[in-house]
Amino acid sequence: MSFATISKKSRWLALSLLVALAACSKDEQSGAAAPAATPAATVAAPPAPAVSAQVQAMGADELRGAATKALGENRIYAPGGDNAMEYYLALRDKLPNDPAVASALTDLMPYTLIATEQSIAREDFAEAQRLSALIEKADAKAPALPRLKQSIATAQQAVAQRAVTDEKTKAETDAQAKLLEAQRVTQQAEQQRAAAAALVTQQQEAARAAEAERVATAQREAAAAAQREAAARAPATAAPATTTAARPAASAAPALRLVSSPAPKYPPEALRAGTSGEVLVEITIGASPGLPPPKEKGRPRSRPFFCALSRC
Template identity: 45%
Template sequence: MPASSRALSWALALALGLSLAACSKDEAEPDAAAGPAPATAQPAGPSAEEVAAMEAAEAAEAALAGLSVEELRSRGSQALREQRLYAPAGDNAMEYYLTLREKSEKPDASAESALIDLMPYAIIAAEQAIGREDFVEAERLRALVERTDAQTPALPRIKDSIAKGRAGVVERAEQEAQRAAQREREAELAAQRAADEAAAAAAAAAAAAAQPQPAQPATPAPTQPAQPATPAPTQPAAPTPAPVQPAQPDRASSSNPVAVRAPQPSYPRAAYRSGVSGEVTVEISIAASGEVTNVSITRSQPRGTFDREVLNTVRNWRFEPMDGPATITRTFTFRP
């Protein structure tokens, strides 16, 4: 496929992913009594990072297209030796061998064998990029996998995960915008209540000052020495309104922890090459601070094959601070 066609396909794929993310959640009808709905984060086409990635991909493809078959074969072998399997973009073994495939009149046995060995690594790297929400890198790796074998069973799963991941980012942005709008409304109401109380206190003081003082009746002169005058009782000061307490910031509920870092476990190389699939279910204990305090396996099939990767990964998960500790259950599915 020419470089311009591949770049166009990538751009269309990015646009499709953003459209799926935007349509993943129906808009709620605004409540007339509650006032206008807060503004939500809406995708406005490819981001600057995605545009830069597309431009870099076009430049890399143009540079690779200018290399001869022998140069591509030599650079591919060197990239393999230096463990540049699928990254960085434009200078890795997969892209050299894919370009070699496209430029060769007949299949190159060494390049085809290398691509077969490299594709599982690219699939795992794409899933890890999705886990850390690096969708630009995930999309680049997905394109490499599709160029290598458009019929691989993992490809639909990667595409679906990218679309769902983008939709999740948009949904979280909308929720945060709604929470910020709610906090702003509460602050405005508190300020208005304080102003109303201050105005009421001022009006009461002005009304009291405007009342005429009653005249004191005259008293006859005393026939005995006058007693010293007693001081007038002091009036207690008017109570000042209590200060309005600022609204407390929202905290995640212990019944619904919100993850801030939750990478997915890697597929063990031996299990992937052997075609072994399975599932691992874990129980995760989370402190109020958001740190994972304990991870225990409740079910593993086949036992011991994927346990280590799941435990090592989940122990490093982090969640938003909560109002108390929480325990959740997660199931990880491994399919080659």
């Protein structure tokens, strides 16, 4: 395979990749704000050489084959130590006057430039420095090289400043969080003390109410027991009195029996005089046979009627 054939194939692949990178460069730059996994460590890392020692040790024919294969597999500038840019740069060191190598490097420069800018946007400064080193080795007077170096330095300073600011903000946030936590603990302690006091008061009131209810229940039960005992004693004491009262009534019953009821005669003098009257007498009945004379209880004008009653 001739070197001219490699050069033509390199240009064709370079044009194809340029179109593809131009189409997706905006999408890659839109996501470039995502920070690198370890920006602080990336900033502190020393820049690696543009061409690895392993590539520099390869022969010219081996470099040509590796460059052609890298282009065929779209490894234009990455990964480090196995990409077309490094192979062509090492080949140019061995063949400095070969126009095909110079042409291939010129074709690959735009892609490396775009990749460098995207690495800066991602804050992947180690990769940005590696790619800028490739550009500088390919063309130390490249117009974009000073801007790339300045962009890398500015971005590194911004990341460092942001780290300081983030640390300060984190310290302030931590202090605020500790203050809020202390306030929360204090507030919860006060709330729990108040709740405990309220619970004690509630329990005391419940105990007093239960004691009052117990006393009232005992009093009601005692009163009910007293009533039951009094009710049980009442019939026993009332029965003898009833029996005692019934006996005189039974013995007195014969004395109250009416034997005769003669009608008194109307007094003749009152009949002749056409007068009427009434008389109230008192008769005492004793145990001896016979009746004592009645005693008049009426007025004197009832005397004729009393005399008529006495003759009965």
